[in-house]
Amino acid sequence: MTSKTVAFFGASTGIGHSALKHSLAAGYQCIALCRNPSKLTSVLTRESWPNLQVVQGNAHDTAAVSRCLKASDNKLVDEIVFTIGGKPIPAKMTIDDPHVCEKGITTVLNAILTLRGQGVVGRPHIIVCSTAGMSEFGRDIPVTYLPLFSLFLKVPGADKRAMENKLVASGEDFTIVRAAMFLNDGETNKQVRAGVEDPQTGIESKAIGYSISREDAGKWIARNLVVERNPKYLNKTATIVY
Numbered sequence: 001m002t003s004k005t006v007a008f009f010g011a012s013t014g015i016g017h018s019a020l021k022h023s024l025a026a027g028y029q030c031i032a033l034c035r036n037p038s039k040l041t042s043v044l045t046r047e048s049w050p051n052l053q054v055v056q057g058n059a060h061d062t063a064a065v066s067r068c069l070k071a072s073d074n075k076l077v078d079e080i081v082f083t084i085g086g087k088p089i090p091a092k093m094t095i096d097d098p099h100v101c102e103k104g105i106t107t108v109l110n111a112i113l114t115l116r117g118q119g120v121v122g123r124p125h126i127i128v129c130s131t132a133g134m135s136e137f138g139r140d141i142p143v144t145y146l147p148l149f150s151l152f153l154k155v156p157g158a159d160k161r162a163m164e165n166k167l168v169a170s171g172e173d174f175t176i177v178r179a180a181m182f183l184n185d186g187e188t189n190k191q192v193r194a195g196v197e198d199p200q201t202g203i204e205s206k207a208i209g210y211s212i213s214r215e216d217a218g219k220w221i222a223r224n225l226v227v228e229r230n231p232k233y234l235n236k237t238a239t240i241v242y
């Protein structure tokens, strides 16, 4: 389906950037919201990627977000890849914007409702990036990570929880991707394992692991959720680890 249109929030770096690169390579029309577009256009040039449209703005601004959610012909985009996150402040065990994801997903969901009210049609599949360690049905991180999670991920974890809950309650189609707690850099050929959880009924399969790279997490998202849209992950949580 090469006519698919995908909106990206948080693709200037990290997991989102990798998912964007793989979606562009698959030939999809991609719209990326960036606070500082040159961060993206200096790496993904217009000449190399004519199927990329970069929109300047903040993911908490409804007008800017709405511009990214509308594909052509009064239709909403087919997929939304939402990977925004705050910058860690390790000394204070917090992040620069403690509600960055909650505010962002609220903006996206409100923008969808407003656009529908204006006659724009469609039902995008909303893919958000969360963190392993969030399961309410059982341990989903290695035992040795438990103290680290409660220390360093208390603030971002609460934000991710609020984001997950709002998305599940929205009634939209979604996949929550919980990436391994430790993110490193570099694309590899390592096998990625995915554990599946249903937000209502609990764990369907477990994958507990120590790490994953941002590039491999983004590649997994693009391949399994954007290109294939594997039904196994629809309206579920997928925990991805090596």
Ligand SMILES: NC(=O)c1ccc[n+]([C@@H]2O[C@H](COP(=O)([O-])OP(=O)(O)OC[C@H]3O[C@@H](n4cnc5c(N)ncnc54)[C@H](OP(=O)(O)O)[C@@H]3O)[C@@H](O)[C@H]2O)c1
Binding pocket: 009, 010, 011, 012, 013, 014, 015, 016, 033, 034, 035, 036, 039, 057, 058, 059, 060, 083, 084, 085, 086, 100, 101, 129, 130, 131, 132, 156, 178, 179, 180, 181, 182, 183, 214
């Ligand atoms: N242990 C961990 O750290 C861990 C583990 C698993 C998952 N995660 C989560 O996984 C996600 C992706 O992680 P990552 O390391 O790939 O992220 P990252 O490289 O830090 O990228 C975050 C992105 O969000 C954007 N952003 C933040 N606030 C924004 C706003 N208000 N408006 C527009 N864009 C905004 C940033 O844009 P700018 O370039 O403008 O800053 C950047 O593109 C994050 O939610 C992260 O919390 C983290």
